[in-house]
Amino acid sequence: MAxxxxxAGRLLGLRAAGTEGRLLRLRGAGLQRALLQPxxxxxxxxxxxxxxxxxxxxxxxxxxxxLDNSLAKDPTAVIFGEDVAFGGVFRCTVGLxxxxxxxxxxxxxxCEQGIVGFGIGIAVTGATAIAEIQFADYIFPAFDQIxxxxxxxxxxxxxxxxxxxLTIRAPWGCVGHGALYHSQxxxxxxxHCPGIKVVVPRSxxxxxxxxxxxxxxxxxxxxxxxxxxxxxxxxxxxxxPYHIPLSQAEVIQEGSDVTLVAWGTQVHVMREVASMAQExxxxxxxxxxxxxxxxxxxxxxxxxxxxxxxxxxxxEAPLTGGFASEISSTVQEECFxxxxxxxxxxxxxxxxxxxxxxxxxxxxxxxxxxxLRKMINY
Numbered sequence: 097m098a099x100x101x102x103x104a105g106r107l108l109g110l111r112a113a114g115t116e117g118r119l120l121r122l123r124g125a126g127l128q129r130a131l132l133q134p135x136x137x138x139x140x141x142x143x144x145x146x147x148x149x150x151x152x153x154x155x156x157x158x159x160x161x162x163l164d165n166s167l168a169k170d171p172t173a174v175i176f177g178e179d180v181a182f183g184g185v186f187r188c189t190v191g192l193x194x195x196x197x198x199x200x201x202x203x204x205x206x207c208e209q210g211i212v213g214f215g216i217g218i219a220v221t222g223a224t225a226i227a228e229i230q231f232a233d234y235i236f237p238a239f240d241q242i243x244x245x246x247x248x249x250x251x252x253x254x255x256x257x258x259x260x261x262l263t264i265r266a267p268w269g270c271v272g273h274g275a276l277y278h279s280q281x282x283x284x285x286x287x288h289c290p291g292i293k294v295v296v297p298r299s300x301x302x303x304x305x306x307x308x309x310x311x312x313x314x315x316x317x318x319x320x321x322x323x324x325x326x327x328x329x330x331x332x333x334x335x336x337p338y339h340i341p342l343s344q345a346e347v348i349q350e351g352s353d354v355t356l357v358a359w360g361t362q363v364h365v366m367r368e369v370a371s372m373a374q375e376x377x378x379x380x381x382x383x384x385x386x387x388x389x390x391x392x393x394x395x396x397x398x399x400x401x402x403x404x405x406x407x408x409x410x411x412e413a414p415l416t417g418g419f420a421s422e423i424s425s426t427v428q429e430e431c432f433x434x435x436x437x438x439x440x441x442x443x444x445x446x447x448x449x450x451x452x453x454x455x456x457x458x459x460x461x462x463x464x465x466x467x468l469r470k471m472i473n474y
Contacts, residue, residue, distance in 0.1 A: 150332040155325045158300035158333045159188045159265075162307040163226065165337040167196045170224050173311075175201045177211055177228030177265075185230060186267055186326050212238040212264060216246050219259035219316070226311060232266040232320055233280045246316040247291030260314040263307075268296065268320035269361050269412055270458055275451035281360075281413040281444075283389045286318055287422060293317045293342055294389040296360040298325070300333050305340030306387065313342060322361040345393035347400065351382035354468055355400040357409045357423060359386040362459065366410060369464045376465075379472055389419055397423065398430045405436035406471045410459045415443040437474035440467045 153161065166173050175189055181203045183190030193201040204211050211227050218225035229235045235242075242264070250258040270279045286294050293315050297303040303321065310317035348363070349370055356366040363385045370381035382400050386392055401407045407427055409420035420441040427439060442459040450457050 148334040148336060148338070150334050152330060153300045153304075153333040154327050155297075155300045155303050155321070155329045156186055156188045156327065158304040159307060159321065160190060160192070161333065161335065162304040162311075162337070163189060163192060164195070165308065166224065166226065166311050167192065167200060169337065172223035173200070173226065174218065174223065175226045175228070176204050176214070178204060178206055178230045180228050184228060186321075186323060188265075188321075188326075189228070208234050208236075208238040209241050212241040212246065215262045215264065216241065216249070216259045219246075219262040220249070220257055222261070224261045224311060225259075225263070227262065227264045229264060229266040231278050232268040232282055233277050235264075235266055235282060235318075236285075238264075239285070242286065242292065242316075242318070243289045247289050249291075249316075251291060258314075259316055261311075262316045263310045263313075264316070264318045265307075266318065266320055267323040267326075269322045269324060270449070270454060271324045272454065273451070274449070275454075276448040279449040279454070281320075281411060283318075283320060283359075283411075284413055284417055284419045284422075287390045287419050289390075291315070292390065294320070295342060295387065296320045296322065296389060297387065298322070298360055298363040298385055299329050300331050302340060302387065304333055305338050306342070308337055309339045309342050312339070317342075320360070324361055340387075343388045343391050343393055345387060345396040346385045347382060347396065348385055349381065349383040351380040351404065353380045353404055354406040354408060354471060355382045355384060355397070355404045356464075356468075357384045357386060357397055357407065358411065359389065360412075362410050362412060365459070365461050365464060368461045369468060372461065372465050373468055377469065377472060379468070381468075386423075392419075392423070394423075394426050394430070398427060401427050401431045402434045405434055407435075408440045408442065408464065408468055408471065410442040410464050412444050412458060414446045415441060416446050418443050437471040440471055442467045 179185060180189045181193045208229055215225040215227040246259050246262055269281050283294050295306050295310055297306050307319055310319050358366045366383050370383050373379040373381050382404055384400060409423050411418055411420055420443055424439045442464045444457055
């Protein structure tokens with residue numbers, strides 16, 4: 097604990113010089129800017145005409161690469177959380193302490209509200225704070241720090257202060273044997289909180305580009321990592337840093353009859369459903385990966401639904417109050433006259449996440465396919 101406190105003291109002095117003058121210049125500016133600051137323009141991997149050196153990576157290695165890039169580029173960037181010094185329980189920070197030192201990659205006490213509160217303090221000084229919550233299920237003790245402090249810091253100070261350089265990483269979703277304390281998908285809890293961004297990748301390439309965008313974004317971000325994909329998802333990923341824009345959904349398969357919307361692990365399920373629908377029913381599906389939950393890309397989704405007339409949304413979190421409800425409500429308001437069938441939601445049950453009954457709980461391809469078939473026959 098003493099070492100943690102000493103590190104905190106050093107970090108709080110990272111950007112102390114010049115702070116007073118900056119605050120005096122800003123004082124009295126008032127609430128002149130929007131709650132969320134604009135995201136950085138896409139660059140890096142999105143540029144054309146440039147050859148990128150790539151390397152085969154799984155999802156956790158892509159995250160490690162992104163963190164390595166951030167620490168190398170930004171001397172104020174620090175990574176902290178439970179067990180991150182030895183590499184973390186999923187090995188996402190492996191080797192970074194040896195490379196960058198114990199003052200930049202270090203363990204914290206087992207206290208989620210302390211981890212996020214500490215990160216807010218670092219970010220307010222102008223340094224870059226990358227906090228890890230060991231499992232998304234453990235993020236709830238930090239709920240007050242996230243929704244009442246981090247998300248509102250800029251607003252409550254009239255833009256005199258902000259903690260926009262805070263990024264919170266958390267392993268997320270089912271893993272095959274995690275049960276109720278290691279399987280939850282809590283994105284909907286934070287979707288009701290203006291002032292933060294919530295992002296979920298589906299692949300190694302996405303994970304690196306989206307995480308780097310979160311770290312450099314001017315707003316606090318929560319980055320949920322599908323832990324079942326840490327080793328299962330593998331692809332070629334650029335070694336150099338690149339950025340994927342936030343709040344821009346991706347149409348990964350075009351279609352004309354049904355729109356399928358998901359994020360994270362469930363995107364892969366939807367791609368299977370699209371193949372099944374084409375093979376068994378002759379139905380053409382448009383598959384959309386939302387990527388960013390807050391603020392979400394309603395334009396891309398609505399444009400697709402206007403074309404197809406049908407919408408199926410799926411996520412692992414429970415049905416009631418899940419983010420599928422928000423998407424459904426918005427599409428109902430914006431595309432009502434274009435709908436050929438009621439919007440369908442295929443989600444987890446309204447129960448705690450089970451252990452041995454996980455295969456029955458998750459919204460698998462068969463449940464999604466059955467819902468799609470009902471829409472087509474409506």
